[in-house]
Amino acid sequence: MTYRTAATGQYSCPRCLRPLNTYQAGAFEVDACLSCGGLFIDNAASRELVRAFDRDLIRVATTIGIGKGETVGPGVYQKDLACPRCGSPLSPVNLPSASAEVDICAEHGTWFDANELPKVARAYRRNREGAPADMAAEEIAKLLEHRWG
Ligand SMILES: [Zn+2]
């Protein structure tokens, strides 16, 4: 992968507690776990998912998720996730329009399990192009509360 940057091991994966690697994805940084395929992005990058289909971000997220399931195999699998930046509990936020549940720290950003980010990005592209009503008002309100707006 050509996106690798120098910073490694600064943060730990909320799921499997292994060090996260930092990748540059266009304008954004992605802290990714190469073990479980999950990744963490900041609030600015999270907002971009709702606004636009950011090809760099989605390409990196897709690459990281190749061969990874949405659930992790044997080994450590945390159910109560902590923010990799501050250690506060992440709030699970259900996104019915994307059939996904992401985990958000309002201060720092959002955790996506393997392959969830491309799924959310595609769902929001559909929402923008066709039927904005698909994205339920309740879902939008929750995302705004978590600074995706
Ligand atoms: Zn992991």
Ligand SMILES: [Zn+2]
């Ligand atoms: Zn945090």
